[in-house]
Amino acid sequence: MKAISVKEASCLKGTIAIQGSKNTVLPIIAATILTSGISVIYNCPDIIDVHVMCELLNCLNIRTCYKEHTLTIDTNDAAYNSLPYELTGRLRSSVLMLGAMLARWGRAEIGMPGGCTIGTRPIDIHLEGFSKMNVDIEEYGDCLRCKTFYMQGCDFVLRYPSVGATENLLLAACGAKGRTVLRGAAKEPEIIELCNYLVSLGILIDGIGTDVLVIKGTGCIGCSDYVNVYDRIVAGTYLLMSCGIPADIRLTGIDEIHYIRNVLRVCAGLGLNVVRLEHYLHIQSSGIVCPGDFATGIYPEFPTDLLPMLITVLTKAMGESSVTETVFENRFAVVSELRRLGARVNVNGNRVYIDGNDKLTGHTVKATDLRQGAAMVTAGLMASGYTTITDTSFIQRGYEDIVGDLKGVGAVLEYI
Ligand code: UD1
Numbered sequence: 001m002k003a004i005s006v007k008e009a010s011c012l013k014g015t016i017a018i019q020g021s022k023n024t025v026l027p028i029i030a031a032t033i034l035t036s037g038i039s040v041i042y043n044c045p046d047i048i049d050v051h052v053m054c055e056l057l058n059c060l061n062i063r064t065c066y067k068e069h070t071l072t073i074d075t076n077d078a079a080y081n082s083l084p085y086e087l088t089g090r091l092r093s094s095v096l097m098l099g100a101m102l103a104r105w106g107r108a109e110i111g112m113p114g115g116c117t118i119g120t121r122p123i124d125i126h127l128e129g130f131s132k133m134n135v136d137i138e139e140y141g142d143c144l145r146c147k148t149f150y151m152q153g154c155d156f157v158l159r160y161p162s163v164g165a166t167e168n169l170l171l172a173a174c175g176a177k178g179r180t181v182l183r184g185a186a187k188e189p190e191i192i193e194l195c196n197y198l199v200s201l202g203i204l205i206d207g208i209g210t211d212v213l214v215i216k217g218t219g220c221i222g223c224s225d226y227v228n229v230y231d232r233i234v235a236g237t238y239l240l241m242s243c244g245i246p247a248d249i250r251l252t253g254i255d256e257i258h259y260i261r262n263v264l265r266v267c268a269g270l271g272l273n274v275v276r277l278e279h280y281l282h283i284q285s286s287g288i289v290c291p292g293d294f295a296t297g298i299y300p301e302f303p304t305d306l307l308p309m310l311i312t313v314l315t316k317a318m319g320e321s322s323v324t325e326t327v328f329e330n331r332f333a334v335v336s337e338l339r340r341l342g343a344r345v346n347v348n349g350n351r352v353y354i355d356g357n358d359k360l361t362g363h364t365v366k367a368t369d370l371r372q373g374a375a376m377v378t379a380g381l382m383a384s385g386y387t388t389i390t391d392t393s394f395i396q397r398g399y400e401d402i403v404g405d406l407k408g409v410g411a412v413l414e415y416i
Pocket of ligand 1: 026093121122124125126127160162163190305327329
């Protein structure tokens with residue numbers, strides 16, 4: 001496990017190019033299992049989760065070649081195989097192999113998914129939906145065995161708009177006989193991108209962008225290339241970071257501002273000035289943070305992934321703030337680590353209270369998951385002296401080069 005040493009930053013100035021989206025590209029990679037031929041994915045981020053997903057495809061005799069943000073996937077010789085827990089347990093999106101493999105082969109035997117430890121993260125909604133499609137499911141140890149002789153389209157109500165379950169059921173529905181209706185589906189941008197990609201493969205989907213998706217499976221699925229969108233959470237990371245540190249930054253690569261409107265609204269309330277220009281967002285801040293009461297929520301509300309960043313920045317606010325988490329039950333690992341840096345932060349139920357007016361002091365803290373890790377880097381930039389963040393391989397699961405990005409805007413930090 002690597003560590004990062006971060007020096008307090010007096011200001012951030014320069015340009016950051018926002019990488020391609022992790023949470024969009026992983027389901028698209030899973031979707032290529034449905035195809036026969038060669039697909040090219042452009043703007044694919046160079047992150048651990050993408051490479052593990054490729055290893056999973058390789059287990060199915062699908063060839064992958066990653067070069068300079070372009071991922072080529074050749075499914076011509078795809079062949080059924082089981083997927084070991086040693087790989088599936090390394091990321092959450094491995095669970096999407098289930099839907100895609102069921103659609104292609106009518107069976108899937110895979111290890112349980114992993115991912116960030118931010119709650120129990122059950123997959124009961126995914127499995128309920130598969131059962132409704134006539135899939136037999138057996139759990140044994142760390143593995144799942146799913147099988148169907150005839151996958152049947154169905155009318156299924158998701159009791160919570162789970163992003164992963166919506167993606168998994170969309171993928172499975174592509175191989176089901178007849179029509180599948182998903183009610184109460186998630187509406188996140190990642191779902192819209194996946195639907196559009198599936199449509200480009202020849203699948204018929206109605207209701208894209210709404211919470212009722214109607215999918216008409218087809219036996220004949222073509223190939224299609226995909227240009228990945230920017231990562232709205234990485235963009236949000238740098239936007240929030242710029243609230244807590246005096247900044248004059250250009251963010252490039254943000255073509256569709258719509259996806260981050262919720263984050264921009266919160267950042268404006270915190271004191272960030274954002275101007276949209278033709279090829280970039282120009283963001284400026286004095287580093288003075290206004291307090292407030294915030295809540296995370298399903299899209300288009302403020303994303304849960306950015307909760308650790310928001311709490312970190314609010315330690316500096318000129319007064320008391322609170323943030324309520326409504327999506328995951330345990331996304332508060334950031335709190336204990338911020339306390340090590342001197343922050344006065346408390347958790348009560350699903351709400352975090354931040355006293356504000358704190359000047360953080362450099363210390364050694366731990367990255368415990370992907371987004372909390374990015375928040376720790378931010379805390380290090382805000383804290384006096386030097387901060388060491390350990391276990392930073394969590395961060396590399398989703399941020400291509402956080403150290404390089406921040407060096408590019410004048411921050412002093414390095415891997416040690
Ligand atoms: C995805 C994102 C993650 C983001 C989250 C919510 C990926 C790889 N990850 O995670 O970054 O924070 O969406 O936007 O895309 N739930 C159940 N049963 C289920 C499935 C989910 O109870 O079968 C619950 C979860 O425990 C959680 C809530 O639903 O409390 C949301 O989970 P979900 O939307 O499924 O998130 P992920 O797809 O895991």
